[in-house]
Amino acid sequence: MNIVKRIAINIAYGNQLVAVLRILMGALFIFSGFFKVLDPNSFGTVIFRYGVLPDMLIPYAAIVFPFLELTVGCSLLCGFRIQSNALIAIALMLAFIFAISVNVIRGETFDCGCFELNRFGFEENISTTLIIRDLFFVLVLYLIFNAKRHYYSLDNLIEKKQLTNL
Amino acid sequence: MIEMKELKKVLRESVLIVLITIIIAFTVNLFHPRGYVLVSRDRAQGKIVFISSVEAKIKHAHGSALFIDSRDKRDYLRKHIEGAIHIPAVPESLSLKKINEHFGLLRGLKEIVIYCSGRSCETDETLARRLLDLGYERHIFILYNGLPEWEAGDYPITVQNDEKRE
Numbered sequence: 431m432n433i434v435k436r437i438a439i440n441i442a443y444g445n446q447l448v449a450v451l452r453i454l455m456g457a458l459f460i461f462s463g464f465f466k467v468l469d470p471n472s473f474g475t476v477i478f479r480y481g482v483l484p485d486m487l488i489p490y491a492a493i494v495f496p497f498l499e500l501t502v503g504c505s506l507l508c509g510f511r512i513q514s515n516a517l518i519a520i521a522l523m524l525a526f527i528f529a530i531s532v533n534v535i536r537g538e539t540f541d542c543g544c545f546e547l548n549r550f551g552f553e554e555n556i557s558t559t560l561i562i563r564d565l566f567f568v569l570v571l572y573l574i575f576n577a578k579r580h581y582y583s584l585d586n587l588i589e590k591k592q593l594t595n596l
Numbered sequence: 597m598i599e600m601k602e603l604k605k606v607l608r609e610s611v612l613i614v615l616i617t618i619i620i621a622f623t624v625n626l627f628h629p630r631g632y633v634l635v636s637r638d639r640a641q642g643k644i645v646f647i648s649s650v651e652a653k654i655k656h657a658h659g660s661a662l663f664i665d666s667r668d669k670r671d672y673l674r675k676h677i678e679g680a681i682h683i684p685a686v687p688e689s690l691s692l693k694k695i696n697e698h699f700g701l702l703r704g705l706k707e708i709v710i711y712c713s714g715r716s717c718e719t720d721e722t723l724a725r726r727l728l729d730l731g732y733e734r735h736i737f738i739l740y741n742g743l744p745e746w747e748a749g750d751y752p753i754t755v756q757n758d759e760k761r762e
Binding site: 468469471472475476478485488489492493496501505513515517540 | 717
């Protein structure tokens with residue numbers, strides 16, 4: 431029991447596992463944002479299918495969302511301004527979860543166009559499984575947001591430099 | 597747990613990151629070859645012409661137009677304008693493949709009329725823009741109110757059951 435508690439405390443404080451999760455989440459966001467940035471028009475059509483945004487806002491969302499994913503992804507991967515970027519990532523994920531939930535209630539089953547994981551053969555159709563997966567991602571992002579120590583990160587490196595200069 | 601003062605700093609930083617990302621996103625979109633067209637350049641050039649179902653019906657009756665359904669395959673199979681071929685606007689790879697398949701028809705003498713599921717579905721315009729990008733030089737007609745207006749006019753459609761009977 432003690433070991434479990436110690437592991438939980440380590441994760442909450444920020445250990446190598448949190449760092450690996452941060453890097454993986456970063457890579458996932460970069461991958462997702464990259465393909466959307468290449469073709470914002472198609473992404474606009476995907477947003478339209480969700481039917482949660484007014485038509486006039488869709489082009490703006492189609493332009494901004496992929497770049498937000500890219501920015502958040504790069505920052506999490508490099509470990510730069512981790513807390514702020516993890517917070518943006520959580521906000522993005524909550525927005526996605528809201529849009530998916532509305533469509534699950536409506537009984538829709540189209541391809542969600544979330545992380546472009548269908549390129550690897552993973553199905554990403556609108557479903558409750560997808561909501562659970564995204565909630566898991568939110569939990570991981572919260573761990574990253576809440577962690578005090580970040581291994582393999584620029585933030586850590588900068589902090590070390592500042593301390594040695596004192 | 598994160599302190600209030602620290603949280604405020606993180607929030608400020610997040611807002612700043614989002615603002616910088618928005619500026620970058622819109623700047624890149626301006627020069628993006630497939631950027632989201634906020635003010636339709638095609639419409640300004642007059643290459644894309646929006647027509648009513650009555651005008652489309654005249655072209656249909658004369659057999660002078662090639663009707664293209666730009667919705668996804670499931671919708672097309674369920675119901676489409678009689679004689680229409682299927683070229684989805686998304687995903688782009690499939691769209692290009694279908695354009696390639698129907699290259700002969702598209703290069704033929706018939707005018708092109710594209711439609712989707714309504715006034716704001718946008719896949720019709722996405723496909724029209726793609727055809728123009730690929731070098732199609734004549735006018736492309738879009739059924740402004742899509743399939744619902746065509747159906748309301750009681751014009752010929754093919755539904756899945758009919759296909760099965762055939």
